[in-house]
Amino acid sequence: MRLVRRLGLMTLPLCLGGVCLAASLTPSLIPRGWLTQGILSGVVMAIGYLIGRAGVALWRGLGLPEPSGRAARIGRLAAGLPVAVLLAVCLGFARHWQNGIRVRMGMGPAEGGHTPQMIVVALVVFLLLLALGHAVQWLFDLARRKLYRVMPPRAANVAGLVLTGLALVVVTRDGVLDHVIAALDRSYTVAQNLFADAPPRPAIIRTGGDGSLIDWEALGQPGRDFVTGGPHAAAIAAFRGAPARDPIRVYVGLAQAETAEDRARLAVDELIRQGGFDREVLVVALPTGTGWLDPGSFDVLEYMHGGDVASVAVQYSYLQSPLALILETEAGLDQARELIRAVRAHWTTLPRDSRPRLYIHGLSLGAWASMYATDLFALLDDPIDGALWVGPPFPSAFWREAVAARNPDSRYVEPKVKSRRLIRFATRLDHGGGPEGWGTIRLMFLQYPSDPIVFYDPRSLWRAPAWMREPPAADVSPDLRFIPIVTQFQLALDMALATSAPAGFGHSYWAPDYIGPWRAVTAPAGWSEADSARLRTRCDNGFQRGCDNG
Structure with missing residues (x-):
């Protein structure tokens, strides 16, 4: 009974x-x-x-x-x-x-x-x-x-309840979590192919080559992929039908120096050595947690400006972005702050009529860190030219403020902000408008409505996120419904799977979708819609390889 x-x-x-x-x-x-x-x-x-x-x-x-x-x-x-x-x-x-x-x-x-x-x-x-x-x-x-x-x-x-709770905390933190974090850190460090494991250095290379201030062995695999990838002058000239220059790509690996300040100083010195401040466009980029930079974004920009582009980036972690966001939060913020400060400090010493146009760029955790470090009030006396932030993670305070300022008749996932003179949003289907109608500074967000890294909401444990209270976007299932507690776990799993989505969805940003935003933000001279269409065709072979097919 x-x-x-x-x-x-x-x-x-x-x-x-x-x-x-x-x-x-x-x-x-x-x-x-x-x-x-x-x-x-x-x-x-x-x-x-x-x-x-x-x-x-x-x-x-x-x-x-x-x-x-x-x-x-x-x-x-x-x-x-x-x-x-x-x-x-x-x-x-x-x-x-x-x-x-x-x-x-x-x-x-x-x-x-x-x-x-x-x-x-x-x-x-x-x-x-x-x-x-x-x-x-x-x-x-x-x-x-x-x-x-x-x-x-x-x-x-x-x-007894208190003692049991303390025992669980000690076991999970000291007995499990610390070992898991250490193992992850070791595994990602090994994956970087540093020092003795580094592959042979190419014969012709700027960053990490002869005379460079950067060690090839300390670059890490993401850094080596960045500085050796992308289109060369011949491919750009063939595409544009006009003379072109070899783009400059500077990258400093985490293993290069002990502090964020030292790595930033090295990046600027190397940029000066290569003549990066003599280019038409200068991009300060923050990578994702592992140090990866999306080749599609940089390839697009270099084709648009005839190779007259210098890009500089510094690594701040070996961990995947979600882990770096949780476990090494300050590392990304410190590195972004030091790099932007160091580049801008030299840039402001140059004559305004001959220095490059300066842009900030980042994807995912790189967008969050560079957004945080870009103090617009501090730049009012001598502002940067603009920024392109891609897939900004949900904790990004500036992104949330921009979305909150959207026009009342615009959607949460596809915002339209007032006159669109300072801030614009782009998606897979809406490229944010052309280069016309901007003010002094051009700030662009590129985001996909199906990206959970952007649209996750911790409060979905008990209430529906704002975007769930609107009609679904084209790439979101119409059967999606808010369910207390369950939705929280679904979206958390979505974040873990975000980069497994096909190119152009989730957190898998696609090279052709960078074309419209970069054109709107940087206004390349003589560039037309027909040129964008040709470049889109060239890049339409998968986001992982960018646009360097020549």
């Missing part, structure tokens, strides 16, 4: 877990394969079960009667049957919902075994988390039973 009563009261956790499992199958921004969907569903199901268990504990703590007999059986049926029907319906639609996102992103349909495989993974994850929960419960029970010998039961329960 006791077992029956216990099972009767456990109906609530199981039902809540089932509802959360069903809700997790609904679509979000990024398509999910059966494995990631199974992991998400198992985690969310465990969260629902945990909430139900908390409700049961509260019921018992208040001394309320537990259901039994005929009433318990009817209650279980009344609660369980609708949940079973809901779960069956959502499982039936799960593949359809995922295919709805995939079609909008030009992907093929999900595999036929998507749903059965997902269910198996979800149940395994749920059971593992359930076992972990029972282990924590056992630890709590052990602690409070020991304390019963020396203090009253109520005090022992509170003390």
